[in-house]
Amino acid sequence: LAHFHIGTDDRRQAYKYPVEGGYRYKAYDSSAKRKYWHEKGVRNQLYGLADITDGTKEIWLVNGEPVVWQCWQAGVPAICTIFGEGTLPEDAGEQLKAKGIERVNVVFDLDDAGEKGSKAVWAALRHRFTVIVRILPAELGKGGDVGDLFTRCNGDEATFRHDLESLPQADTEGWEDDALKAQIDLIRASGELRDFEQRRLISRLIITSLKGKGFLINAGAGNYFWFYDRLKRLLSVDGAYFLSLIEQWYGVNASEPEYKYLSEALRTEAELSGRQCEIYLFARYQDSTLFISRFDGQVYRLDGDSIQLVPNGEGGIIFYDEPEWQPYEYLVGENAGYLYSLLVDPINFTGKDVGLAPEEQRVLWQLWLYSLFFESTLPTKPILLFLGEKGSGKTSTLRWILKWLFGTRADVHSLAKQKEDAFITVVTSSYLAVFDQVDGRIPWLQDHLAALSTGTNIALRKLYTTNQKVVYQPRVFLALASRTPQFKRDDVVDRLLLFRVERFHSFKSERRLLEERLRVRNELWTEMLNDLNQIVKALKGNRESLTGSYRLADWAELSWKIARIQGIEQEFLNIASKLETEKSTWLLEDDPLYLGLELWLNDPANEGREVDIQTLFTELKKACENHDIKWLYDNTKSLASRISRVKSNLQDFFEVNIKQRKQKGQRNVYSFKQR
DSSP: OTTTTOEEETTTTEEEEEETTEEEEEESSTTOSOOEEEOTTOOOOEETGGGSOTTOOEEEEOSSHHHHHHHHHTTOOEEEESSOTTOOOTTHHHHHHHHTOOEEEEOOOSSHHHHHHHHHHHHHHTTTSEEEEBOOOGGGOTTOOHHHHHHHTTTOHHHHHHHHHTOOBOOOTTOHHHHHHHHHHHHHHOSSSOHHHHHHHHHHHHHHHHHHHEEEEEOSTTOEEEEETTTTEEEETTSHHHHHHHHHHHOOOTTSHHHHHHHHHHHHHHHHHSEEOOEEOSEEEETTEEEEEOSSSEEEEEOSSOEEEEETTGGGOEEOOOTTOOOOOOOTTOOOOHHHHHHTTTSOBOOTTSSSOHHHHHHHHHHHHHHTTOGGGOSSOOEEEEEOOTTSSHHHHHHHHHHHHHOTTOOOEEOOTTOHHHHHHHHHHOSEEEEEOOOSOOTTHHHHHHHHHTTOOEEEEOTTOSSOEEEEOOOOEEEEEESSOOOOOHHHHTTEEEEEBOOOSSOOOHHHHHHHHHHTHHHHHHHHHHHHHHHHHHHTTOOOOOOSSOSSHHHHHHHHHHHHHTTOHHHHHHHHHHHHHHHHHHHHTTOHHHHHHHHHTTSGGGBTOOEEHHHHHHHHHHHHHHTTOOOOOOSHHHHHHHHHHTHHHHTTTEEEEEEEEESSSEEEEEEEEEO
16 A cells, blocks of 8 residues: 555545556445546556566556556566556557566456457557467456456465466457457547547557558559558558448448548558559550459469469559459460450441441451550550441440450440539549440530540549649540530541441340350450460560551551551551541531532632632632532631641542742642542
8 A cells, every 4th residue: 555655535435546647546435336537637557567677578467456556566567557458558568668578468357348458458569569368267257357366366475476377378369350449449438538539549550450451552643542462452542342341340430530530541641651653454564564453353464475363463563443343264275266256246337338348347346455455555545436326236335345344243334414523533533434325415525535535634623622633644445335426526536446337137135145245254355365465475576666647646556566466467557547538538528618629629620729718718618508518617717727627637538738828928828639
C-alpha cells in the first residue's frame, strides 16, 4: 500500500492512488456499477512501468491495477493499461523499448473481453516484441483473473510465480485479422478517447495492416489503389470489393464515420508515400513482350517463343481488372480453329454500293481484333463503326467480342443526349467501350470522338469541388453501332474504321449464338494467344515504318506488319486505300460541295479552270439548285473553310489545286479536275 501510495476516499467510497496526470479511484464495492474512474485530464498509460527496472527483458501485462500490486509484491514485473484490457497508449511500444523489454506475457480475464483484449495486444505488439498470450486455468471460473490465481496460491509468492510462469500459451496461428478487429473494437468501445482520436488510431492500425498485406499505389489523376499481395490483385480504394474486405477484416462498415476518416487517410497515405506507377488494363506490349491479364491475379506473358502464366505485377507490369471480368484459360496444345468461324465469318458484311467487298472488310475486322492487344503502340486509335440497318447483327457482333474477352457480365452501353458524364466515365475507365444505337443528334459527341481517337487528355472538374481539375488520358478502344449516325464531321470520319453490314434474311436466336461462343471461350482465347505469340515473334526487331496517305497511320502500320506475317501485305495496302476512299464517299455523299462539283465538272470548260471563291460559290450553288440539291453554305467564307477541311477527302475523287494569286491582295484561286 505504501509503495503505490494507496489511500482511501470515504466521500467517494473508493481507494485512491496516484497515476500520471492525477488520481485514479477503485470502488470499495467490487459489484458497483462504476468500478474504476479517474480525474479529468488523466490519459491512458502503462501503469506500473515506472516500477520496472531498466533493462528488464520480460514483463507481464495483466488486467488491472490490483493485480499489478500483487505481482509487485511477488516480485513479478507487471503492468496494466488503465483504459481497459487491450487498449494500449499510442506510444506503448516506444515506452517498452525504452525500458529494454523484449518479451511481453499477456494474461487477461477468463471472459470474452479478456480474449478480445489479448488478441488486440498481440496484434499491436507482435511486430516489435515476442508476445506470449497465456491461458488461465478454467477452474478459476468465468471472469477469473491473475488476482484469483494469486488467491488460489494462498499468497505464497513462490508458488504464484511458478504457476504464473507455467501457464500454457495460446495458439495464435491465424489470429492476425481477428486480433486486429478486436483491437479496433476496443478502441471504438473506449469512453476515454474522443471521436477524432479513435478514428485516427483505427486508421493508423488499418493502414499499417494493409501495408503488411500489400502496398498502396498512387496512379495519378486522383486514382489510388491497393495491391493485395496474396491474391496479386489490384483493388481500387473506392471499389466494392475493397470496402467488403475492410469490413470483413476490421469490422468497419463504409457507412460509418470511421470509414470516412479512413478513406481520406488512405488517400493521403497513397498520395504522399504510395508507389508511383502506371496501371494497365487488359493488355500491355512492352520490350517486345506482350502481357495479357487473366483477370484472376495472373498474367499470360507472350515473348514470341512461349506463353507463360506469371503473377500480376511481375516485371513491374501491374494490371487492374474490373470486378465483373471473368477469368479464362489457355489450353496447351489446343488450336481448334474457332476464331475465324465464330467471330469473323458469320458477320454479314455487305458489298452493295460500297467500296469494300465483304472479304476485304473481314480482313480489316480480323486485324482490328489483333490490334486490341497492342494499345501501347497506338497513340492514335481507330474508332470502329458498324453501319447497318436493324437486324444486321451489328450490336450482336460487338456483344460477342465483349463477352468472349471479358465474360458474361460485359455488355454494350447505351448513349443518351443528357448523359455526357456517363459517356466520359465509361471511356476514361474502359479498355474497350462499345456503344449501341448511336443515331440521334448529340451535341457533345463529335468533340469527344475526335479527342478520343487522337489520345487527347480529358480535363474534368473534380466531383464536389468548384475549381479542382482532374486530367484523364483515355486509352480506350471505341466501337459504335449505328443506323443513321449524326457525327459526319471530317476529323471524326478520318478516324473511323468503317464496316457496313446488311440485314439477315433469316434469324437465329441471339442467346443461342452467344452460347455457342461462350461454350468455347477458352478455345477462342487459346487460338488468339497462339496467333498473338506469332505476331510478337515477328514484331521483334521490326522497326520498319509504313509511308502513305493513311489517315489511321498508327493502326495502318501495325496492321500492315501483322498482314505481312499472314502473307497478305499487299492485299492489306490495297484494302486500306479503298477504306480511305470509302470513308471519303460516306463523308461527302450528302455534301452539296461534292455533289455540286460533280455537276459543275460535267461541263468540260470547268476542268482545270481557275476561279476565285466568289465565282465558285455562285456557280456551285446554281448547279445544286438546278438539280434540287439543298445548298448548305451561307457565304464564301463557310465554303472556303469546308474545302480546306475536306481537301484530302475531295482528292480521293478530284484533283484539287489551291493557289494564291496577288490580285488586290492575297487571294486563293481554285481548280478541279475529275479523276
